[in-house]
Amino acid sequence: MATLEGVAPVRATSGRRGRDLRKLLLHLVLLAAGLAMVFPFVWMLLTSFKALPQLLDEPLSFLPNPWTIDNYVQAWTSVPFGQAYLNSAYICLLSVAGTLVTASMAGYAFARIEFRGAKVLFVVFLATQMIPKQVTLIPFYLLMTKFGWVDSHLSLIVPAMLVNPFAVFLMRQFVLTLPRELEEAARVDGCGRWRMFWRIVLPNLRPGLAALAIIVALDVWNNFLFPLVLLNTPDLFTVPLLLTSFRGQFGTINYGLVMAASAIATIPMLIAFVIGQRKIIDSLATSGLGGR
């Protein structure tokens, strides 16, 4: 007995020490991996403050010497970045607002209202998610030409507001989680469908709406192929589209300039991400799980 009692604590400590060591090792590996993940951003920032001679002579030097903001001045003044931010912001805002309204209406109908054709229609909505957007690119472009919406933000905003099968599916899932009693109580009080949706359902959908807003905003903000095809005037460009004007046009040698432009395009978004990280990560996980 005595020996056993004597042995046990020793084992426990060595086990704990082993676990601590393993944990330390795990943290080191994760930290290294995490730093590797953000290295491109760090290098972008460092490079953007370097002058051309340093970039050419010592590509491996870490800190800028001397620090210069010339790259930022040149990037900001050579293309209309401010305008692009305004464009992206209001395209995003309108697209998100429209999607929230139309998708939650449709999601509510599919979850709660019995109407003829509902089942078939819902299957159609699910099925269209299988169609890659790129497959519709050319007829969509031709349609926009017919509407006179080529080189206009309408070609990006109106379709985004009116159709998003995934958003409909997601909102239906969120409506299904609401207790039916809420609506039943309102109905007994003589509340119609329209008022019920706006007064009872929508306010209770707030967490789902916030998640959807984040998902759609990121999607719209980062959209590239459609703006590329539909917009021609630089003053109408979105941020990612405008950024591509640094793809070669200004000579590929001064990559400090390219990094400054990339920083202008990414840093505000990264700051927004760090501020809203929890909500953003959760929302995208929800969407990645297909609304489960």
Place this chain on the structure above:
Amino acid sequence: MTPRLAPVAPATRRPAAWRRRDRRWGWVFVGPQVIGMLLFILGPFLASLVLAFASWDGLTELKWVGWANFADQLGDELLLRSIVNTLLIAVITVPIGLGLSLLIAVALQNLRTRSLYLVLFFAPVVTSTVAVAMIWQQLFRSDGVLSSVIASTLHIDPPDWLGDPHLALISVCIVTIWMSVGLNTVIFLAGLQGVSPSVLEAAQLDGAGPWSLLTRIRMPLISPIIFFSTIVAFISSLQTFDTVFVLTSDAGPDNATRTIVYHIYDLGFGRFEFGPSSAASVILLMLTLVITGLQFTAQKRFVHYESD
């Protein structure tokens, strides 16, 4: 008098008038999305199927050519190369990307500091692909930081990542994985939360090591989520465009990183050959459907759904 029954009764026996009105309200509520769907997805989609059998540049008269576009496209070395490249990107990035995400998720699962790490892993996910590609284009320069480090540590010539055809495709894969690892990590973490600790403890008592805990317990338990993520990742890598448009500057060098969507874009908006471009997009659709179908067939063997 029977408060328990009160909320149930109206739900089961709805007044006829309410039901009649619902028939109309249903369509009012889905109306905007249905109009959008017909106008901006289904319409263009059907038009794409039709255009695939025509020859048209948008200006001159449209001519019907039957299956000629498909025959031309399937015999076109450029499309075949695009398909091979796209499949290569998918086959390389999906298993490596998801595998890394799973390992990171398991490593992070029980850490109190995990949200700190998550921010690092997730930053690329919220950055636009164009910006990501612009940044990596500079990292991959032959006189850039990566090549210089490799050259000075291994004492070899600095690799020309974006100039060498094979390395260029690998570069696209590296960037694709880097961009998506954070999102899949978060999704897997959410799934792992549902694995009950008692199951893991029981397996540990039976002598399961970390590796068999991962492959025998955790992976089967979250296999529906792994399956879903695989499909999503596969479909999205079949649609690779932004990366090759920017990173390898128009799918270079010499079309070594040309993907199907780049091919569609190039035919449609580089050469205004709407017919062949539509044919190529129909081929993309078929490929997507076939691969997804195959994955759904394969899931029967590997995916375990808990019986409810």
